Amino acid sequence: MDHPSRADDRRIAGARFGVAAVAARLLGLTDRQVAHALGVALILASPGVGHQSGATMSRWLAVGHAARDGGSAALSAQAGFTADVKIFEGDFFPSIYGLSPDFAALTEGLGERSILADVSFKPWCAAKQTMAATQALKEIIKSGVSPADMTELVVSVPGPYVRMINHGIVSGERLSHLTSVPYQMALSAFSPDAMFNVNQTPASVSEEIRAFMTRVTVEADDSLLQYYPRAWPARLVVGAPSGKHERLLTYIPGDPERPFDERQVAAKFRRVIAPLIGDRAAEDLLGRSIAAFAEDGGPASLLAEIERARVAATGRAN
Numbered sequence: 070m071d072h073p074s075r076a077d078d079r080r081i082a083g084a085r086f087g088v089a090a091v092a093a094r095l096l097g098l099t100d101r102q103v104a105h106a107l108g109v110a111l112i113l114a115s116p117g118v119g120h121q122s123g124a125t126m127s128r129w130l131a132v133g134h135a136a137r138d139g140g141s142a143a144l145s146a147q148a149g150f151t152a153d154v155k156i157f158e159g160d161f162f163p164s165i166y167g168l169s170p171d172f173a174a175l176t177e178g179l180g181e182r183s184i185l186a187d188v189s190f191k192p193w194c195a196a197k198q199t200m201a202a203t204q205a206l207k208e209i210i211k212s213g214v215s216p217a218d219m220t221e222l223v224v225s226v227p228g229p230y231v232r233m234i235n236h237g238i239v240s241g242e243r244l245s246h247l248t249s250v251p252y253q254m255a256l257s258a259f260s261p262d263a264m265f266n267v268n269q270t271p272a273s274v275s276e277e278i279r280a281f282m283t284r285v286t287v288e289a290d291d292s293l294l295q296y297y298p299r300a301w302p303a304r305l306v307v308g309a310p311s312g313k314h315e316r317l318l319t320y321i322p323g324d325p326e327r328p329f330d331e332r333q334v335a336a337k338f339r340r341v342i343a344p345l346i347g348d349r350a351a352e353d354l355l356g357r358s359i360a361a362f363a364e365d366g367g368p369a370s371l372l373a374e375i376e377r378a379r380v381a382a383t384g385r386a387n
Contacts, residue, residue, distance in 0.1 A: 081131050085110040088139025096147055108152025109142035114166070190323035192337065193264040198230045199250040201303035205316035206254050209307050214314055216258035216281065221308035224250055225290035227297040235287035243270045251285035252278070265340040300324075331359070346382045354378050 089110035093103045114135075146152075162168045178184070191197065192204070202224045210216060226234065234250040246252055246269040255278040256264055263271070296302040300319045307314045320326040322333070329337075335355055343351040357374040379385075 081114075081128075081135050084132065084135035085114050085139040085142065088136050089142040090139075092140045092143035093146065096143055098143065098147055102146045104154040105151045106143040106146035108154045108156055109145050109150060110139050111156050111162075112152060113138040113142065187325050189325065190329050190334070190337075192321060192323045192329075194247070194267050194269060194341075195253050195264065196234065196248040198226070198301050199234050199248065199253045200321050201301055201318040202226070202234075202250050202305050203253045203257050204321045205303060205305035205318045206307070207257055208316055208318075209305070209314045210258065212314070214307065214309055214311065218309045218311070219281075219284060219307050220310075222254065222285045223306045224254075224285060224287045225293065225304040225306075226287065227293045227302065228289035228291060229297065230301075231287060231289045237282065238274065240272070240274075241270055243268065246270065249282075250287060251282035254285055255279075255281040262340070265337070266344075267341065335359075346378045350378045350381060 086107060089106045090103070093106045098106060156162075157170050157172070162170060189197075192200070195203070206222070234248055236245065236249055238249050238252050239245040252274075253264070258281060259275070259277050290304060293302045293304065296319050302317070302319045304317045305315065323329050338355050338358075339348075339351055342354065346354070354374050357371045361368050361371040
């Protein structure tokens with residue numbers, strides 16, 4: 070399986086394409102203009118950000134610029150700029166980015182259904198590959214098994230991502246915290262609110278969490294490949310004085326099969342955003358976000374509210 074930074078490369082490259090497609094639709098561009106907008110977006114695509122960690126890594130800049138570039142691509146096409154509309158069909162992407170486009174996937178169901186119903190919302194901040202095991206632990210704890218009583222935790226996942234999640238953590242290295250299933254499970258057991266901290270670079274980790282991590286083992290289970298890669302499953306077996314407790318999770322809250330409702334989306338929004346800008350500003354921003362779908366001029370009002378919250382939180386007007 071690819072290193073997580075390669076997944077970031079794909080997301081950042083794809084973000085321009087996706088934003089350009091949405092902006093082109095909103096601008097009412099012709100088919101030809103849309104093709105040029107997508108072509109412009111693709112030539113602006115970054116080859117990636119490498120392997121980074123920390124709270125101020127350039128990945129955040131790359132993601133923001135990707136969204137900006139996608140919008141600029143659509144506006145450029147509207148103004149008459151053109152691009153190589155066959156850029157996907159040559160060897161440019163495979164040779165430069167190491168990416169080979171799947172043309173069938175790009176057009177599957179086009180014009181027939183919305184892909185939004187198939188989009189997963191992460192329930193907290195971590196690598197998706199760690200979440201089924203962590204959710205399984207949360208459910209076992211909710212059933213009445215105390216983390217303090219757990220003597221052994223065996224996590225089974227498909228082989229392709231065992232190495233990615235089976236490791237410890239490095240102080241100050243964000244990626245090691247996000248991708249460590251022993252750490253994510255320990256965090257959910259003893260400090261669940263910290264799971265919503267997008268920085269995930271604590272200066273120190275409690276001995277309670279470190280001790281719990283040592284009880285977690287991770288192994289490959291080829292029987293779970295039947296669900297992968299449509300899902301990222303995990304089986305968790307917990308040993309405790311009360312006996313063994315087992316959960317097999319294929320989907321987690323936020324997946325299309327276990328979708329969030331508006332209440333759950335709002336709860337996650339508050340837990341992530343309120344610590345950054347305050348409770349009042351978070352509620353205002355949440356209300357404006359929901360209203361943006363129903364009001365004329367809603368998106369513009371939402372952008373203005375985001376800017377007000379940013380200025381208030383940072384003290385910088387630009």
